[in-house]
Amino acid sequence: MDDHPETxxxxxxxxxxxxxxxxxxxxxxxxxxxxxxxxxxxxxxxxEYGIETQEVxxxxxxxxxxxxxxxxxxxxxxxxxxPVASELVGTxxxxxxxxxxxxxxxxxxxxxxxxxxxxxxxxxxxxxxRIDIGIADENNFFFEAAGxxxxxxxxxxxxxxxxxxxxxxxQALRTVLIHQQTPVELRFDRPVSxxxxxxxxxxxxxxxxxxxxxxxxxxxxxxxxxLAVANGPFYGTNLAVCPGAKIDDGLLxxxxxxxxxxxxxxxxxxxxxxGTYRLHPKIETFESRRLExxxxxxxxxxxxxxxxxxxxxxxxxxxxVLTVLVPPREGR
Numbered sequence: 664m665d666d667h668p669e670t671x672x673x674x675x676x677x678x679x680x681x682x683x684x685x686x687x688x689x690x691x692x693x694x695x696x697x698x699x700x701x702x703x704x705x706x707x708x709x710x711e712y713g714i715e716t717q718e719v720x721x722x723x724x725x726x727x728x729x730x731x732x733x734x735x736x737x738x739x740x741x742x743x744x745x746p747v748a749s750e751l752v753g754t755x756x757x758x759x760x761x762x763x764x765x766x767x768x769x770x771x772x773x774x775x776x777x778x779x780x781x782x783x784x785x786x787x788x789x790x791x792x793r794i795d796i797g798i799a800d801e802n803n804f805f806f807e808a809a810g811x812x813x814x815x816x817x818x819x820x821x822x823x824x825x826x827x828x829x830x831x832x833x834q835a836l837r838t839v840l841i842h843q844q845t846p847v848e849l850r851f852d853r854p855v856s857x858x859x860x861x862x863x864x865x866x867x868x869x870x871x872x873x874x875x876x877x878x879x880x881x882x883x884x885x886x887x888x889x890l891a892v893a894n895g896p897f898y899g900t901n902l903a904v905c906p907g908a909k910i911d912d913g914l915l916x917x918x919x920x921x922x923x924x925x926x927x928x929x930x931x932x933x934x935x936x937x938g939t940y941r942l943h944p945k946i947e948t949f950e951s952r953r954l955e956x957x958x959x960x961x962x963x964x965x966x967x968x969x970x971x972x973x974x975x976x977x978x979x980x981x982x983x984v985l986t987v988l989v990p991p992r993e994g995r
Contacts, residue, residue, distance in 0.1 A: 675787065676734040679706045680727040682747055684714035684739035688765030694779055698738045698761055701783040706734065714739065719746040732756060736786060738779065740764015741807065745967060748796075748985060749804050757791045757986040768807045772895035772910050773989050789988030794910045797894040797966070798979050805966035806985075807898035808905065809978060812845060812889030812962050844921070845960055847890070847974075850882040852953040861907060861916065861948040885947075887921040892954060892978050899968065907948065913982035917954060919947040954978045 681702055683695050703709055710730055712723060724747050727735075735751060737744050738761035748769075751758055761782050762770035773794075776782045797805040851858045891898075893905035893916045908916035922945050954977070956964075961973035 676706050678708045678710075678730070678732045679734040679736055679786075680710045680712065680730065680732040681736045682712045682714060682719065682724075682727075682739065682743065683737075684719075684743040684763070686714065687738075687740040687743055687763045689779075690739070690763040694763060695738060698763075698779055698783060701780065702736055702786060705783075705786050714743060719743055721746060721750060724750040728754075728756070734759060734786070736761060738763050741766065741768050741967070744769055745804075745806060748806060751986070752796060752804065752981070752984050755986060757988050759786050759789060759988045766897075766899070766901050768897040768899075768901060769895065771897050771901065772807075773987060775990065785988040785990060788991055790991050791986050792911070792989045793983035794985050794987055795894055795913060795980050795982045796985055797892065797915060798981060799964065799966050799971060800977055801979075803966045803969075803971050805894060807895055807967050808891050808893040808908075809964065809966045810889060810891045810904075811847070811956050811958075811964050811974060811976065812887065844886045844888055845958055845962060846884060846886050847962070848882060848884045848957040849890075849917070849919075849949070850955040850957070851949065851951040852881070853951060854881055855883050855949075858917075858949040858951045859947075861950040885919065885921055887919045890917060890919045890956070892917050894980065905948070911983070913980060914950045914952060915954060915978060915980050917949040917951065919949070921945065921947060952980050 679702065681699070683698065684690060685692065685695060699711070710727060710732070712727055728750060734757055735747060736759045737747050740762070741764055743764070744758075744760060748758055760770050760773065760775060761779050762775060762777060763779050767775075767777070770777075770782070775785065797809060799805065799809055891904040893908035895910040896903055896906060896908045898904070904920075905916040905918045956962075956974050956976050956978070958974045963973055964971055964976045
């Protein structure tokens with residue numbers, strides 16, 4: 664439901680804060696100038712914050728929010744959006760995203776136009792919608808996904824690739840090829856049989872069901888290459904490691920990559936990086952509001968590509984705590 668009803672001749676939002684980042688992957692002076700012009704034509708009072716470094720500090724965001732805007736607009740990539748969105752969690756101030764980053768996973772998950780100027784339409788006619796966020800160890804938010812295992816090791820390599828250092832692709836392949844599967848224990852907030860129902864909704868039927876999952880209470884032990892804990896369907900380099908994840912269902916989607924040969928894992932990661940989102944039959948999928956991950960060997964953990972430590976780790980979801988503007992549905 665739209666929280667900002669309009670009357671003819673009256674702007675939809677009276678006061679906005681605009682963050683824009685020239686260092687975002689696809690940003691140019693011309694694109695940002697066009698975005699600014701579009702925003703200024705829609706909103707009477709706009710406070711601008713241009714980002715000249717890779718980091719948006721929480722202090723800068725809080726200073727902007729102290730001006731009591733009724734809309735926050737971010738023209739940038741996921742790295743620019745994340746610290747701004749973190750400060751909006753639990754407020755009623757909507758966030759409008761203008762994707763000018765390299766991969767724009769959050770915008771992709773929300774169905775926003777990939778063209779920045781087309782995406783500006785959400786400021787004029789977007790529908791305020793509440794979405795979930797994930798959290799790790801009670802103080803690390805994630806909007807895309809978290810990961811445990813070789814996945815976390817590969818994220819710094821992904822950043823190298825994002826900056827155009829494509830030789831890092833060979834480093835990523837080497838990381839995949841030398842890794843070893845590791846035993847982990849997963850503890851859910853519900854019976855394993857209930858959490859495991861997500862695997863039965865895949866596009867490709869599993870060749871072999873895990874009967875012991877059905878007999879377990881709320882925990883299961885298994886060996887895997889890595890596991891992804893997704894809030895939305897895309898992360899990293901637009902990887903769809905959890906194709907069924909929904910950003911507003913109040914659940915985390917957990918994809919466990921197990922029983923892959925090293926060649927199979929490398930080929931699968933390559934295929935999903937190229938836009939092939941087929942659900943591999945060796946991926947076990949679970950859904951839960953909370954998850955604890957334990958392992959005998961310490962495994963690296965990341966949230967949205969940021970390393971936060973090692974196992975053990977606790978994940979959770981906070982349903983509907985962030986308001987974003989999304990395109991209106993057809994027929995609405």
